[in-house]
Amino acid sequence: MAKPYQNYSYLVNNLLFIENPSCFLRNLKVDGTIANFPEISALIGVPQPMSHHPEGDVFEHTVLTIEKADLLTANLTNPESKTLLMLSALLHDIGKPFSTRYNVIKSNISGGKHNHTGIKAVYSFLKKSGYLYYAEPLEFLVRMHSYPIRNDNLSDSSPKEKELLTILALLRIADRSGRFKINDFIVPKDVIKYFEENKIKMNFYS
Numbered sequence: 156m157a158k159p160y161q162n163y164s165y166l167v168n169n170l171l172f173i174e175n176p177s178c179f180l181r182n183l184k185v186d187g188t189i190a191n192f193p194e195i196s197a198l199i200g201v202p203q204p205m206s207h208h209p210e211g212d213v214f215e216h217t218v219l220t221i222e223k224a225d226l227l228t229a230n231l232t233n234p235e236s237k238t239l240l241m242l243s244a245l246l247h248d249i250g251k252p253f254s255t256r257y258n259v260i261k262s263n264i265s266g267g268k269h270n271h272t273g274i275k276a277v278y279s280f281l282k283k284s285g286y287l288y289y290a291e292p293l294e295f296l297v298r299m300h301s302y303p304i305r306n307d308n309l310s311d312s313s314p315k316e317k318e319l320l321t322i323l324a325l326l327r328i329a330d331r332s333g334r335f336k337i338n339d340f341i342v343p344k345d346v347i348k349y350f351e352e353n354k355i356k357m358n359f360y361s
Contacts, residue, residue: 163284166192170221170241177222184214194280195245197252210334213251220244220333223340227325230357236322239289243296243326244333246280249273250297270301292319300326303345306352317353324349325357 166183170176183189189196198214210216224244228237250273277297281287296319304324324346331341350357 163192163280166195167242167284167286170245171238175222176225176241177218180218180221192280194249194276198248201251213248216333217245217248218333219335220247220329223329223332224326227329227340227357230325231322233318235289236318238286239292239296239319240322240325240329242281242286242289243293243300243322244329246273246277246293247297247300247326247330249276249280270298273297292322295319296323296326299323300330303343304349305345306349320349321355324355 169179173179180189180195183192184196184199189199195214195217198217199212201213210219221241221244224240228240231237231240247270250270253272253276274294274297277293278287278290281290281293300323304320304327306320327346328340328342331343332339335341349355
């Protein structure tokens with residue numbers, strides 16, 4: 156039988172329910188426990204272009220994104236919405252180990268279509284952790300996190316769909332802010348426009 160710290164539910168429960176989940180994730184790397192979660196440990200050492208990601212490799216970016224997402228959950232009242240934001244922060248770049256390429260001629264690094272190549276790994280992680288219920292909205296969040304947000308990203312305008320778009324907006328803030336080791340939030344212009352058009356008020360103070 157697997158020990159508690161080897162279970163995927165152990166990882167997700169700590170991500171969702173403890174204070175400072177980013178510190179928890181760092182500790183998994185330090186003590187080597189992260190090796191029990193290959194979809195996440197694969198992020199370690201995956202390079203990123205310094206011009207866009209001065210913080211370091213994909214794992215470091217993911218940790219910082221989780222740190223920001225954890226603060227942004229204060230804007231969400233629905234527990235399922237908070238779960239989606241935190242899981243999407245953990246998994247948004249899970250495709251980069253499969254898509255990252257180094258161009259020798261141009262001397263640059265590209266993450267390629269990581270938002271698409273990571274979908275299989277997303278499903279694998281969710282199945283192992285018992286969170287497969289969230290697969291469909293998480294696939295949407297992972298696929299769309301690299302694109303400017305618009306109202307027509309949705310198939311309908313139901314409250315549930317609108318909430319999902321709000322989560323995507325918060326993920327984009329966490330993703331952009333997770334590129335720098337700073338306390339402030341960086342809000343993309345498309346997200347500002349989306350909030351203004353839909354009269355959505357958010358707290359961006361960390």
